[in-house]
Amino acid sequence: xxxxxxxxxxxxxxxxxxxxxxxxxxxxxxxxxxxxxxxxxxxxxxxxxxxxxxxxxxxxxxxxxxxxxxxxxxxxxxxxxxxxxxxxxxxxxxxxxxxxxxxxxxxxxxxxxxxxxxxxxxxxxxxxxxxxxxxxxxxxxxxxxxxxxxxxxxxxxxxxxxxxxxxxxxxxxxxxxxxxxxxxxxxxxxxxxxxxxxxxxxxxxxxxxxxxxxxxxxxxxxxxxxxxxxxxxxxxxxxxxxxxxxxxxxxxxxxxxxxxxxxxxxxxxxxxxxxxxxxxxxxxxxxxxxxxxxxxxxxxxxxxxxxxxxxxxxxxxxxxxxxxxxxxxxxxxxxxxxxxxxxxxxxxxxxxxxxxxxxxxxxxxxxxxxxxxxxxxxxxxxxxxxxxxxxxxxxxxxxxxxxxxxxxxxxxxxxxxxxxxxxxxxxxxxxxxxxxxxxxxxx
Ligand SMILES: Cc1cc2nc3c(=O)[nH]c(=O)nc-3n(C[C@H](O)[C@H](O)[C@H](O)COP(=O)(O)OP(=O)(O)OC[C@H]3O[C@@H](n4cnc5c(N)ncnc54)[C@H](O)[C@@H]3O)c2cc1C
Numbered sequence: 001x002x003x004x005x006x007x008x009x010x011x012x013x014x015x016x017x018x019x020x021x022x023x024x025x026x027x028x029x030x031x032x033x034x035x036x037x038x039x040x041x042x043x044x045x046x047x048x049x050x051x052x053x054x055x056x057x058x059x060x061x062x063x064x065x066x067x068x069x070x071x072x073x074x075x076x077x078x079x080x081x082x083x084x085x086x087x088x089x090x091x092x093x094x095x096x097x098x099x100x101x102x103x104x105x106x107x108x109x110x111x112x113x114x115x116x117x118x119x120x121x122x123x124x125x126x127x128x129x130x131x132x133x134x135x136x137x138x139x140x141x142x143x144x145x146x147x148x149x150x151x152x153x154x155x156x157x158x159x160x161x162x163x164x165x166x167x168x169x170x171x172x173x174x175x176x177x178x179x180x181x182x183x184x185x186x187x188x189x190x191x192x193x194x195x196x197x198x199x200x201x202x203x204x205x206x207x208x209x210x211x212x213x214x215x216x217x218x219x220x221x222x223x224x225x226x227x228x229x230x231x232x233x234x235x236x237x238x239x240x241x242x243x244x245x246x247x248x249x250x251x252x253x254x255x256x257x258x259x260x261x262x263x264x265x266x267x268x269x270x271x272x273x274x275x276x277x278x279x280x281x282x283x284x285x286x287x288x289x290x291x292x293x294x295x296x297x298x299x300x301x302x303x304x305x306x307x308x309x310x311x312x313x314x315x316x317x318x319x320x321x322x323x324x325x326x327x328x329x330x331x332x333x334x335x336x337x338x339x340x341x342x343x344x345x346x347x348x349x350x351x352x353x354x355x356x357x358x359x360x361x362x363x364x365x366x367x368x369x370x371x372x373x374x375x376x377x378x379x380x381x382x383x384x385x386x387x388x389x390x391x392x393x394x395x396x397x398x399x400x401x402x403x404x405x406x407x408x409x410x411x412x413x414x415x416x417x418x419x420x421x422x423x424x425x426x427x428x429x430x431x432x433x434x435x436x437x438x439x440x441x442x443x
Contacts, residue, residue, distance in 0.1 A: 001023075001026045001027065001255050001256075001443060002026075002027040002028075002029065002241075002252075002253070002254045002255055002256075003019060003026060003027065003028045003029070003254060003255065003256045003257070003258065003439065004029050004030075004031070004243065004245045004252055004254035004256070004257045004258070005028065005029070005030040005031070005225075005257075005258045005260055006030075006031050006233045006236070006245065006257070006258070006259050006260060006261045006265075006266075006269065007030075007031075007032065007033075007039065007259070007260035007261035007262075007265075007417065008030055008031075008032030008034075008037040008038070008039065008220070008227065008229065008260075009037075009038060009039025009040060009041065009260060009417070009418075009428075010038070010039065010040075010041050010055075010216070010425060010428045010429065010432070011039075011260040011416050011417045011418065011428045011431065011432050011435075012030055012032075012039075012258065012260030012261075012416075012417075013030070013037060013216065013219050013220055013223060014068060014219070014428065014429050014432035014433070014436075015258055015260060015416055015432040015435050015436045015439070016028050016030055016223045016225050017068070017071075017072060017219060017222070017223040017436075018432060018433055018436030018437070018440075019436045019439055019440060020223050020224055020225060021071065022436070022440045023440065023443065026443070027226070028223075028225040028226065029225065029226040029227075029228070029245075029252060029254070030225055030226070030227045030228070031228050031231045031232075031233050031245065031247060031252075032227065032228065032229045032230075032231065033230075033231065033232040033233070033261075034229065034230070035229055035230050036213070036229060037216050037217070037220050037227070037229060038212070038213055038216040039054075040053070040054035040055055040385075040388075040418075041054060041055045041212040041213065041215075041216055041425070042054060042212070042213055042216075042383075043210065043211025043212055043213035043214070044381055044383075045210070045211075046293075046295065046379050046380075046381050047295065047333075047378075047379050048332070048333040048336075049293070049295035049331065049332050049333070049336070049338050049379050049381070050210055050211045050330065050331050050332075051211075051291075051293035051295075051324070051331075051338070051340060051381040051383075052211055052212060052291075052324075052340070053291060053383040054212075054291075054383075054385075054388075055212055055425050056205070056207060056212075056322065056324075056327070057081070057205050057206050057207030057208075057212070057328070057425070058205070058206055058207075058424065058425040058426050058429075059203030059204070059205060059206070059424075059426060060080075060203045060204045060205075060206050061203030061204075062203070062426040062430070064426060064429045064430045064433055065206075065425055065426050065429045066206070068219075068429050068433075069215070072218060072219050072222045072223075073218070073222060074208070074215055074218050074219065077208045077209045077210075077214055077215065077218065078206060078207075078208060079206065079207055079208060079209055079328055079329065079330075080204055080205075080206055081204060081205035081206070081207070081306075081327050081328055082326060082327065082328070082329065084304055084305060084326060085205065085305065085306040085323075085326060085327040085328075086100070086305075086306070087100075087304065087305030087306060088305060088306045088307065088308070088309070089305060089306075089307070089308035089309075090110060090151065090152070090155050090308065090309055090310075090311065091308050091309070091310045091311070091314050091316065091370045092110060092151060092310075092311045092313060092314055093314065095308060095370060095371065096108065096109060096110050097305075098152075105119075110151050110152070111147050111148060111151060112147060114147075115145060115147030115148060115151075118144065118145030118146075118147065118148065119144050119145060119148045121145070122143050122144050122145075122186055122187055122188055123186060123188045123189065125142065125143055125186060126185070127181050127182065127185045127186060128142070128181060128182075131171070131182070133169050133170070133171040133172070133394045133395055133396075133397060133398070134169075134170055134171075134394065135165060135166050135167070135168060135169065135170065135394055136149075136153055136157055136165040136166075136168050136169075136170045136173065136174065137149060137153075137164075137165035137166040138170075139170040139174075139177075139178070140153045140165055143181065143186070143187060144187070149165055150165075150311065150312070150313060151311050151313075153165050154311050154312050154313075155309035155310065155311050155320075156309070157173070158309055158310070158312075158319045158320065158342075158345055158347060159309045159319070159320055159342075160173075160423075160424075161173060161287070161345075161389055161391060161392075161423065162287045162289045162319060162342065162344065162345030162346065162347075162388065162389050162391075163287060163345060163346045163389075163391050164312065164345075164346045164347055167346045167391060167393065168346075168391060168392060168393065168394075169392045169393055169394045169395065169396045169397070171396075171397050172392035172396040172397050172400075173392050180194075205306075205327070207328050209330060210330065211331075228247075231247050232247060232248065233245055233246065233247055233261070233269060234246050234247060234248060234269075235268075235269050235270075235271070235272060236257055236259070236269045236270055236272075236273065236413075237272050237273070238272070238273055239253055241253045241254065241255060242254055242255040242256060242257070242412045243255075243256070243257040243412060243413065245257060255412060256412040256413070256414070256439060256442070257412065257413055257414070258414040258415075258416055258435065258439065259413070259414065259415050259416070259417070260416050260417050260432075261417065262286070262387065262390075262417060262419060263281040263282070263284040263286075263390065263417065263419035263420075264281070264282055264284070264286070264387065266281050266415060266417070266419075267279070267281035267282035268282075270413075273410060273413070274406060274409075274410065276406060277403065277406045277407070277410075280399055280402060280403050280406075281403065281415075281419075283399070284390055284396075284399075284419050285390070285391045285393055286387035286388060286389065286390055286391060287344070287345050287346050287349065287352075287387075287388055287389050287390075287391045288344045288345070288349050288352035288353055288384075288385060288386050288387065288388055289319075289342060289343070289344045289345050289352050289385050289388035289389060290342075290343045290344050290351075290352040290353075290354075290359050290382065290383065290384040290385065290388075291340055291341070291342060291343075291381075291382070291383045292340065292341045292343065292359050292360055292362075292363035292380070292381070292382050293324070293338060293339070293340045293341075293379075293380070293381035293382070294338065294339050294340075294341070294363065294364075294367075294377035294379065294380060294381075295332060295336060295337075295338045295377060295378055295379030295380075295381075296336060296337045296338070296375060296377055296378055296379075297336050297378045298335075298336075299336075299337045299373070299375060301337075301371065301372075301373050303323040303325065303326045303337055303339070304326065305323060305326065306322070306323060306326070306327055307320060307321050307322040307323040307327075307339070308320055308321050308370060308371070310366075310370065312347055314370075316366055316369060316370060317343065317348060317351055317362045317365065317366055318341050318342065318343055318362065318363065318366030318367075318370070319342040319343065319344070319345050319347065319348075320341070320342050321339050321340070321341050321342075321366070321367060321370065321371065322339060322340045322341075322342070323337075323339055324338045324339055324340050325337045325338040325339075336378075338379075339367065340381075341362075341363035341366055341367065343359055343362055343363065343366075344388075345389075346391060352384065352385070352386075352388070353384065353386060356382045356384070359382055359384070360380055360382065364376075364377075389418075389423055390418055390419045390423055400420050400421065403415065403420070404420075411442075412442070414435055414438065414439060416431055416432055416435035
């Protein structure tokens with residue numbers, strides 16, 4: 001029995017790991033286009049600063065990633081974010097702390113008195129009768145009002161998905177929030193009921209010493225599989241054994257194939273197998289995003305918190321700034337500081353694709369305008385993603401039902417990546433566990 005995996009991001013690697021755990025003897029071969037494993041989980045060290053090219057970490061309130069860390073013997077490199085990093089900021093017309101309590105919310109200048117009153121009115125808004133999908137904007141306007149949506153939800157969705165409230169499906173991107181409305185009749189009602197049931201601390205942001213790549217390397221080594229990096233899969237064909245994975249210099253015959261590549265790549269790979277499936281996969285939109293990291297040998301600014309997100313109404317070129325060296329210890333050499341700036345997304349897609357020099361200039365300008373820092377960084381890091389984060393549009397759930405219905409006609413072929421059921425690291429790990437379970441059942 002031979003299993004082929006295309007893509008060595010967390011989805012491919014975690015799936016391989018779970019299958020290996022259940023089946024020490026099955027042959028598993030993984031192909032990764034890039035020189036290194038990890039995909040969007042990738043850390044670059046520049047002069048002692050550790051910059052994340054993508055994922056910063058994961059929240060501890062969902063069990064699967066923590067369990068994977070434990071199963072793969074990586075607990076010794078797991079680190080917790082600093083307590084100060086709970087403080088977050090929103091830049092609307094000025095930098096303002098994100099209120100952390102109802103009292104702070106009432107005092108916050110981020111919303112007008114009527115905006116706050118409208119939020120409180122959520123308690124009395126009847127629940128939507130059906131399960132039909134809608135944008136986050138339409139959900140937000142309906143439940144908490146325009147002001148709350150245009151400030152808080154707008155900044156939040158830029159930070160998580162690099163998206164905009166009017167461009168993303170609430171059902172697919174925020175299923176837990178939709179569930180509160182359906183199960184409890186509203187968000188406040190749901191939160192109150194859940195608080196009673198699930199008393200306990202919320203999640204803490206976790207990561208790894210020297211960055212997420214450290215975890216990826218360790219996970220890959222304990223997965224005990226055959227790995228080919230720098231190897232781009234060109235197509236996957238049907239064959240007598242099951243599937244043939246074709247790269248520029250060889251063909252590998254497998255009984256089962258897991259496509260853990262981005263949806264648009266998987267679409268290309270399976271052109272010969274199922275054109276209709278390929279078409280739907282190709283239609284999954286991705287937001288461009290670029291990350292600019294700055295390291296400062298000496299910076300007289302406190303960076304006391306997690307960082308800031310801007311609102312669309314602020315009209316800034318940056319989506320936000322993560323105060324990296326304050327979030328996790330060890331991201332900057334002792335006494336030095338670092339930040340990462342996010343640019344592009346659905347708000348400003350073309351900005352993400354600017355040249356590296358232009359991106360650095362945009363990031364510097366953004367930091368100056370939002371934080372008042374006008375210091376030339378000593379170290380610079382840039383990562384550009386033309387197709388960075390999947391943007392689940394309205395109707396995504398229905399399209400995914402169709403994808404996975406079609407997939408049942410292709411025995412031995414599996415799809416697993418952040419394109420389908422969640423983009424967070426926690427989602428990718430949970431979905432990899434589910435995908436591995438399905439493969440194991442089919443063995
Ligand atoms: C800028 C940014 C910041 C983020 N921040 C966070 C965060 O803080 N917390 C969080 O939980 N999530 C975050 N995410 C999301 C999270 O990192 C990703 O959703 C997750 O890492 C995706 O993993 P994946 O394995 O599904 O896909 P990918 O990481 O995209 O992996 C797919 C792999 O397939 C490979 N591949 C592509 N084509 C081929 C081919 N033809 N042949 C062989 N290999 C191929 C690619 O090179 C890649 O390695 C962030 C994402 C981005 C872009």
